[in-house]
Amino acid sequence: MIDGYPYVLYHAKEQDPRAMISGSEGFYQSMDSRRSVRAFSAQSFPREVVENILLTASTAPSGAHKQPWTFCVVSDPALKRSIREAAEKEERESYNHRMSDEWLEDLRPLGTDWRKPFLETAPYLIVVFSRSYEIMPDGRKRQNYYVKESTGLACGFLLAAIHQAGLVALTHTPSPMNFLARVLNRPENEKPFLLIPVGFAAVECWVPDLERKGLDQVSVWYE
Ligand code: IYR
Secondary structure (H helix, E strand, O other): OEOOEOOOOOOOOOOOHHHHHHHHHHHHHHHHOOOEOOOEOOOOOOHHHHHHHHHHHOOOOOHHHOOOEEEEEEOOHHHHHHHHHHHHHHHHHHHHHHOOHHHHHHHHHHOOOOOOOHHHHOOEEEEEEEEOEEEOOOOOEEEOOOHHHHHHHHHHHHHHHHHHOOOEEOOEOOOOOHHHHHHOOOOOOEEEEEEEEEEOEOOOOOOOOOOOOOHHHHOOOOO
């Protein structure tokens, strides 16, 4: 007990430096093979895998340990179709009128457009909502903290768990995405954050030949 709150001992891990180097290298190699995918197979997989993935995502750190996220899992074909139709309506408007020339030019290498067939093909859509506050059983509101940072971290863990399960995903950002709260009938304290189709890659699935920034481009060391 500390200040009346229950505590448990966290056991520090003793590790051989060589094992640490090869372990971190192996994890890096695995994560480096992750790709965002837009061509999905229709093949499904057990619901239990999704459950484990969501439990993993929920191990992310969060402001005051409020875990301010909700994962809506959509596999119902009619609902997937409604989401696709609503997303394409917004995306068509965005690609044709709302996005700047610079933005469209930046997206050209990715080959994206307003069409989102993967929203129907992928066996599961995980629609992530962030929770600005909690509504208590008596109707009063309780504040959440660092809601975007926390939900972003949970989504990072989610993508890593999806990859570890041998599946692929797309971090899709239809914009604006208020339609998701409407279609899924979410409460007023939840805001749509990301729409993540999950499944197996299609047999023929081309991805852009991207290069990742090197260490010297993403880090500055003060030694
Ligand atoms: N939301 C649009 C556009 C789009 C924007 C970015 I930044 C991307 O990296 C990819 C797509 C869409 O999903 O097509």
